[in-house]
Amino acid sequence: MSLLDLKGVSLSFAGSKVLQDVDFNVPAGAVVSLIGPNGAGKTSLFNCITGFYKPQSGSIKVDGVETMRMKPHQVTRLGIARTFQNVRLFREMSVLENVMSGMHCRTRAGVVDAILRLPAQRREEAAIRDFSIECLRFVGIEDGWHRDAGTLPYGWQRRVEIARALATQPKLLLLDEPAAGLTAGEKQELIALIGRIRDERGVAVLLIEHDTGLVMRISERISVLDHGVMIAEGTVKEIQTNPRVIEAYLGVEEGEAELAG
Template sequence: MLLQLEDIVLRFAGNTVLDNVRFGVAEGTVASLIGPNGAGKTSLFNCITGFYRPQQGAITFAGEPLLKRKPHAVTRLGIARTFQNVRLFREMTVLENVMAGQHCRSRAGALSAVLALPGQRSEEAHIRNVCEDCLEFVGIGHEADRTATNLAYGHQRLVEIARALATEPRLLLLDEPAAGLNSTEKAELVTLIQRIRDERGVAVLLIEHDMGLVMEVSQYITVLDHGRVIAEGTAGEVQADPAVIEAYLGQDEEELAL
């Protein structure tokens, strides 16, 4: 497994948020983490990316332990993420926002930047090329010079994905990427996620409430409820699991069958 979680336990003020969570993400796959609100999905992302420190368990990425690493070190190792709410630098252009993602790969120091040394200028050109390529990949290269927060909401989401790709990850974590998108944008998102896997060779793990999108794009699904894994398997296996239907949708099976 590229990413492996073993018996993760996370508690806040005596409340157990994650209870012996165990699952993995294989190289070159798209996997989803689903469950009702409050199930612990985003908390799990925060454990993987170094924002939270679980009290118990182990997380490894490409064989490397993650739990003692800070967020920037996790990013440098090859894990990128987006967030539930769009987080862009308000006064910066689209390209500048994406270039911020390359910071973890840059080597030139402050003195080189101040003196505009040849090495720094060469690195700056490389960063720009990488980020322009990421914008073209997600389909908004033509908006590179616009102020990022002036874009339509769906395109702001794409800026975040481009910025995450600019970190040159092996694993991309997407936290509710379809939230606020219309049906056309969701269809385009499905295609983009598949292209990220197929053309970039990046594994994807997403949290998502849109079950139609999850079932279409995911090769493997893990279901959380009250911090516990209650089911995992292919889309067909999860759709048919009575525990998932009850925990995630109550008595309404129609949404899960989309």
């Protein structure tokens, strides 16, 4: 069964077609990669899924629920979380506060509860803090929770962003170029972390990534966008040998080498 299902999604800006009749799905519990040349429309597709962009036509369903007219926070409540190409942390807030902010969509206490510090509000705040710490430990950050997020090394900031996304308790995690700027060692740790997110948390993962070696190692299925059109979908082997995909990646010989990782 598909956790995420897109049918005929089309998006244009000022008459320029960004996505054209895109059909796409992510099964529950799967790791799926979305690849393609720069400007192919990958991040725009993420923005449509998360409610930041509103396609002119098509259908987007999460667990069978239509989300095309939902606001981003409503899509998050349904179980969609994401990270961004450029790390977007609250740099002046602590690491822990950043992750706790991800649980806002799951809170129940109201303004009055917070002002009066009622028992229900205090219990909820404690639960949020404990779960946020657990998310940080899950991504491999055991301490430094009270440091300002902007003071962390870049690789750690990436992990904090993933922890914050996990704090929303998602069914599907969207990772937008999570390996960008990471060292070779950090990329190996990222591969392991993505596997644990799927295996231990039961969360499906959809990632955009230009590191094709990483994509080929982690993906169960790969979809390829080119100029807003979905040109191929399949297993790693099927994508590596697909002529249209190879052509989209810089030409036949260079493309074959790149897709081989």
